[in-house]
Amino acid sequence: MKVLVAVKRVVDYKVQIRVKSDNSGVETQNVKMSVNPPDENAIEEAVKLKEQGLADEIISVSIGDDKSQDVLRTSMAMGIDRSILVKSQNTLEPLAVAKTLKIIIDKEKPDLVLMGKQAIDDDSNQTGQILSALLNWPQGCFISNLKIENNKVFISREIDEGIENLETSLPAVLTCDLRLNTPRFASLPNIMKAKKKPLETIDIDTLGIDTSSKIKTLKVIEPPKRKAGIMVNDVKELVQKLKYEAKVI
């Protein structure tokens, strides 16, 4: 089995983001960037499938500028065999991302595609679902458990009501929840080894797809700030405040 993992480079989840002063977007220059957290779970799951002998080749793909090589090297340090960077100067919308991934998938012919359930920058939560529809492959979203046996795929999905268990088959597109596994840290020797693993670069303009933006961002602003509240001294004061000042109990 061959597994393809889609990886996005995003502002690190610990960074307090800043809106640009001209309100054109969020500052990403000179900010710590990392692998999108649930994409790390996708990488980890692929590496586990290889360790279990279920996958024989695991590859990662990212779309972005040259700097996205970082996240692909990280994925290879975690155990991915080789990577593909689709070079694009522009930020792509989920539909364009999925179309780009589909072209790579048509060429690479993986049996399983894994990715995070959402990117923590744009928070769209769309790409896996779109890709599944474009490929006409089964879709499994927000998974927190995966078992593959005799070409059968058993998944548990995290839904608002609890957990949903589904059975499906390969090939499939699965999007990963943070609870699917615990991503490993790349060891220093593995980081060194990853530098020698193959990283292919493809220019997005050579793919012949429309990647133009359909959505125009008019402005990006900071959310309204909450006013700082007060500290109460004890439980009695708290309950009194809630009852007679805030009037919420």
Added chain:
Amino acid sequence: MSVLVVAEHDNKNLKSSTLNTISAAEKLSEDIHLLILGNKIEDLAKSSKSIQLVKKVIICDHEKLENQIPELSSPIISNLAENYSHILAPSSTFGKNLLPRVSAQLDVTQISDIISIESQDTFIRPIYAGNAISYVQTDQKINLMTVRPTSFEKCEETGGDATLENITFIDSEVKTTFVSREVSKSDRPELGNARVVVSGGRGLENSDNFKLLYDLADKLNAAVGASRAAVDSGYIGNEYQVGQTGKMVAPELYIAVGISGAIQHLAGMKESKVIVAINKDLEAPIFNIADYGLSSDLFQAIPEIIKELDLLNQIES
């Protein structure tokens, strides 16, 4: 033009997220159609006809639609799309799972999780876990959007007299079969919809201690929530998680107990009207956004709060 709202339901009742989404649709058109895809939904269709804002209820009733497999339901929505300027679904796990497939089928870009409708083509949505707010505009032939339920009021469920239309089920070849659903049963209000939410974090230390929170929640007729740390530690199920990758809530009162307040958690609750934080650690970032902070050991504070509430009730009765 008409607006189509895709209903979230359990084949018996509409989820309240559907009522919030209908209110959002009202900002776009007076001709709102509600699409219900499900199994044995005759009664549900009948009751939905009385929703005041809905002009037409469209149902597709088929046993294969029982479990909301998106590979089956998305082509039905796409088939209806040409009649509508906008198609809306709640940005619950139901809507998130479903609507992007319609985006693929119609070749239009979906706008996720909108919190405000400025005009027919301009919408507001949070990005970066709500740490930035983006105003977006589109001139696509059809606008596909998921709607954050807590940003719109619930619409009235009565007073309307919508027409009813049955549409034929179109089968699609689907390789996925439903196995089971593990749903926690609770008499408490729904988390996304409760007037009061009591949430616990890692400070609770184990699942047994969550009983303390349940007691407090029951006193306040509140829903129970949790931080990701508490869910990851196995104290409570994933369906209780509040935050960027969990549920968004905006109750009148949110009580955060033993929650430090990572930005990913704040993303899910900072729209609450009144926020109370109870935490031993005075440095916890949750205090920066709390209206009322109490720096105290929660294992003492929670029983005391319950006692105080009982006292208040006695005085009143």
